[in-house]
Amino acid sequence: MNIIKNKKIWFSLSLIVIITGMVLGMIRGYNLGIDFTGGTLIEIQMNEYVEADEIREITDEIDKSATINHIGETKDIIQIRTTKNLNNEERINLFNIFKEKYNLEDSQPLRSEQFGPAMGKEIQNKALLSVLVATVGMLIYITFRFQLSYGISAILALTHDVLFVLAIYAIFRIPLNSPFVAAMLTVVGYSINDTIVIFDRIRENMKNAKRNAYEEVAETSIKQTISRSINTSLTTLLAIVALYVFGVESIREFTFPLLSGIMIGTYSSIFIASPIWVLIKGKKGNI
The missing domain is CATH 3.30.70 (Alpha-Beta Plaits)
Structure with a gap:
């Protein structure tokens, strides 16, 4: 299976879920918990x-x-x-x-x-600020460590992860609360780690690659790191599943978004981040 050549399939699958979730969220509203509504x-x-x-x-x-x-x-x-x-x-x-x-x-x-709802509004504002600060910090770090194209690709993949999980919550009417925010920040950090591993391999392979061979290099790099990404995620998921099955309800509120977020983060690191990087490099060249 050629992951990069089939990028339209992966993009389409993600867009279908995200757009469905956004539409349902606008029509029915999100199922906000006490932390956000009072x-x-x-x-x-x-x-x-x-x-x-x-x-x-x-x-x-x-x-x-x-x-x-x-x-x-x-x-x-x-x-x-x-x-x-x-x-x-x-x-x-x-x-x-x-x-x-x-x-x-x-x-x-x-x-x-x-x-009161005022407390819920304060939590929402702080949650958005936390995500924004984390995103900007990661963009600066990845741009400094790699290139701007890597940073943009990683941030778009992270945005995909958050929107995908939100879509799942909207589709299945799962309550949104403060543990969800904490779990999402954890997922963002975990997902970026997987993405950087692949990007680091791409950077190494680019040194010996032909000029503008972005698609070939990305495909090779993914195949070299995919087993590592999947095995790492599986071991993490085993621990989280145990917490979800045997934990109390407050623990489940935190572990469910972690479960879905880590699975989606692994998916996006392989099927979304690198294809976006190929698209950016193909259009903009040395950024």
Whole structure:
């Protein structure tokens, strides 16, 4: 299989997913979590550890996008986060359902408060600023270490990764929250590492290549490094899958975007970044 010659196929596949996600995101909106929209947080002292799925049978009646976490040494405290702003009466009614089902005392709701949308707006702004600073820093570093064409190709591939993951979240209506932002920044750093490995091999192979043999050099370099990229990603994914399967819900909120991001980042390092570099070099020459 010639990866560079089939670049239109890879570009088309990515564009279909990204455009579908963007259209659905504009039509239906993204499923923003409490960190971005504001909402209600309630903590209840249970008499024992209760499975999240059992708790969700109650909370789904109020908010299907609510998140459930277990805290405390014995995990007998449940933390409920809803994207809906529940007033005092609604919070009392919710606790009364738990009280009746699990034979709780009146003193067992430990915490109950609301988060306004202003806090969510601040998180969004800081998240965008973090991504922007990281992107500019990487562009400067890669341009200094390699050439501008490598830097542009890497940043476009990273943009592809973020948009692709956002598209998945829009298509499947997965809640977006602050762990997603942390996971995306991790994925950006991981993905750029894979891309630089391939670019470094391209730079080495270009020293002995014919003039303007960009496509041939890129194809050779990918084939020389593809096993390393895939094996590295697989070992990382094994650890993340274990966290996702055996972790609590708050851990899953962080590991799911990591899982999807690392797979997409590996894909983009091989099938997107190098073909973009070939296109840029073919049009602009020595940049």
